[in-house]
Amino acid sequence: xxxxxxxxxxxxxxxxxxxxxxxxxxxxxxxxxxxxxxxxxxxxxxxxxxxxxxxxxxxxxxxxxxxxxxxxxxxxxxxxxxxxxxxxxxxxxxxxxxxxxxxxxxxxxxxxxxxxxxxxxxxxxxxxxxxxxxxxxxxxxxxxxxxxxxxxxxxxxxxxxxxxxxxxxxxxxxxxxxxxxxxxxxxxxxxxxxxxxxxxxxxxxxxxxxxxxxxxxxxxxxxxxxxxxxxxxxxxxxxxxxxxxxxxxxxxxxxxxxxxxxxxxxxxxxxxxxxxxxxxxxxxxxxxxxxxxxxxxxxxxxxxxxxxxxxxxxxxxxxxxxxxxxxxxxxxxxxxxxxxxxxxxxxxxxxxxxxxxxxxxxxxxxxxxxxxxxxxxxxxxxxxxxxxxxxxxxxxxxxxxxxxxxxxxxxxxxxxxxxxxxxxxxxxxxxxxxxxxxxxxxxxxxxxxxxxxxxxxxxxxxxxxxxxxxxxxxxxxxxxxxxxxxxxxxxxxxxx
Numbered sequence: 253x254x255x256x257x258x259x260x261x262x263x264x265x266x267x268x269x270x271x272x273x274x275x276x277x278x279x280x281x282x283x284x285x286x287x288x289x290x291x292x293x294x295x296x297x298x299x300x301x302x303x304x305x306x307x308x309x310x311x312x313x314x315x316x317x318x319x320x321x322x323x324x325x326x327x328x329x330x331x332x333x334x335x336x337x338x339x340x341x342x343x344x345x346x347x348x349x350x351x352x353x354x355x356x357x358x359x360x361x362x363x364x365x366x367x368x369x370x371x372x373x374x375x376x377x378x379x380x381x382x383x384x385x386x387x388x389x390x391x392x393x394x395x396x397x398x399x400x401x402x403x404x405x406x407x408x409x410x411x412x413x414x415x416x417x418x419x420x421x422x423x424x425x426x427x428x429x430x431x432x433x434x435x436x437x438x439x440x441x442x443x444x445x446x447x448x449x450x451x452x453x454x455x456x457x458x459x460x461x462x463x464x465x466x467x468x469x470x471x472x473x474x475x476x477x478x479x480x481x482x483x484x485x486x487x488x489x490x491x492x493x494x495x496x497x498x499x500x501x502x503x504x505x506x507x508x509x510x511x512x513x514x515x516x517x518x519x520x521x522x523x524x525x526x527x528x529x530x531x532x533x534x535x536x537x538x539x540x541x542x543x544x545x546x547x548x549x550x551x552x553x554x555x556x557x558x559x560x561x562x563x564x565x566x567x568x569x570x571x572x573x574x575x576x577x578x579x580x581x582x583x584x585x586x587x588x589x590x591x592x593x594x595x596x597x598x599x600x601x602x603x604x605x606x607x608x609x610x611x612x613x614x615x616x617x618x619x620x621x622x623x624x625x626x627x628x629x630x631x632x633x634x635x636x637x638x639x640x641x642x643x644x645x646x647x648x649x650x651x652x653x654x655x656x657x658x659x660x661x662x663x664x665x666x667x668x669x670x671x672x673x674x675x676x677x678x679x680x681x682x683x684x685x686x687x688x689x690x691x692x693x694x695x696x697x698x699x700x701x702x703x704x705x706x707x708x709x710x711x712x713x714x715x716x717x718x719x720x721x722x723x724x725x726x727x728x729x730x731x732x733x734x735x736x737x738x739x740x741x742x743x744x745x746x747x748x
Contacts, residue, residue, distance in 0.1 A: 263383035268345035270318040331626040335359030343378025406510035411486035415460040416534040430520035438463035446573040453535025455543035462535035478578035481512025483534030490563030508589035533570035561652025
């Protein structure tokens with residue numbers, strides 16, 4: 253296992269190879285100051301100062317070489333400017349000539365991540381260590397990289413070894429390490445208290461039994477923050493089974509849980525002044541004689557009934573019960589990490605997460621935080637006009653639809669089938685986590701409460717932010733949405 257604290261060290265003048273950073277605008281001037289030997293070498297290899305290319309510069313003796321790398325701007329290093337070097341350079345110590353790495357520390361460390369738990373003879377490569385005189389930046393950046401690595405480890409682990417019980421063990425380790433209180437609800441208590449989590453996971457083998465995992469930490473008088481994660485350890489699609497191509501990577505459908513747990517540990521390790529409540533709804537969406545069926549009507553923790561239109565839309569069900577529990581404690585903020593919307597990936601590609609938020613100030617802060625840390629988001633709309641897609645004749649709400657909007661982002665309202673309404677004065681923000689490419693997975697980007705046709709609703713919606721930006725989001729009040737002209741006001745709380 254990599255000890256990331258070894259990859260960044262205080263610069264005390266120790267022996268290290270030099271990294272020369274240049275950009276296209278300053279390359280010619282920099283080149284004038286180099287030796288004839290270096291200039292001849294760069295000319296011989298045809299070096300061009302395009303962004304993120306590098307070359308090894310010979311020194312006066314064979315062991316005194318240095319590194320030249322070009323970046324977009326030497327005065328504005330991004331988090332990823334040094335990632336390629338961190339991955340490919342030989343082991344040893346390095347320092348940047350004439351400047352500090354700043355945000356680029358993150359890329360340098362995270363590029364050295366590896367997952368080789370299942371290899372009998374994994375390739376070995378020593379640490380690439382970067383020196384910096386900005387000692388205060390080391391510990392926070394190492395904590396962020398560790399959190400990111402935890403998410404990657406949990407998601408990379410095959411579903412056979414990362415079922416609900418294994419996710420519970422990960423939560424137990426985090427709680428014990430930081431003095432948090434762990435509560436796990438399963439079995440009959442889960443069936444009675446969280447019926448939708450139970451229904452989704454009841455077809456799985458006993459050793460993959462569903463459960464709700466909770467960690468509480470912090471002082472009671474601090475603002476209460478809830479982190480909710482979708483933990484579908486493997487998603488076959490249920491009786492609405494996925495094709496083989498859509499099922500291949502479904503071990504990642506617990507990516508929301510991985511994000512929630514990693515963020516919870518980062519919050520606790522950083523000692524943030526919050527009352528933390530981390531909730532992970534974890535189940536395997538399996539197929540057996542006890543699997544829930546299309547057309548079934550489930551009761552939710554909230555008391556609403558939900559007609560099942562598609563068993564591959566299971567994420568909104570488990571999150572509905574978890575969000576109901578989170579809302580009961582009246583949190584100031586809910587951050588919901590999910591893997592619900594393949595359509596977000598269709599719309600935005602693999603590198604730009606979709607953001608849904610019900611508060612403009614909060615959304616703006618998250619967007620600004622993403623831009624600042626080179627982890628951008630794109631805010632998507634929440635549109636009341638699609639509320640009628642929730643309509644069903646035999647239950648309060650439906651979790652899928654045969655409407656012409658099925659398979660598009662406009663189906664987001666269906667994910668509200670069982671989601672609780674955030675209390676007045678609260679706000680909630682879920683994230684997409686790792687998007688998936690499946691028919692049902694493309695149907696909805698969740699929002700926590702959507703009124704039936706002709707009603708108003710209070711929304712608890714989504715956010716796609718990296719773990720470290722929680723403290724930049726702040727809190728904000730949640731106000732009822734304005735009803736359209738002529739609409740009758742009602743409350744989702746009583747199911748009207």
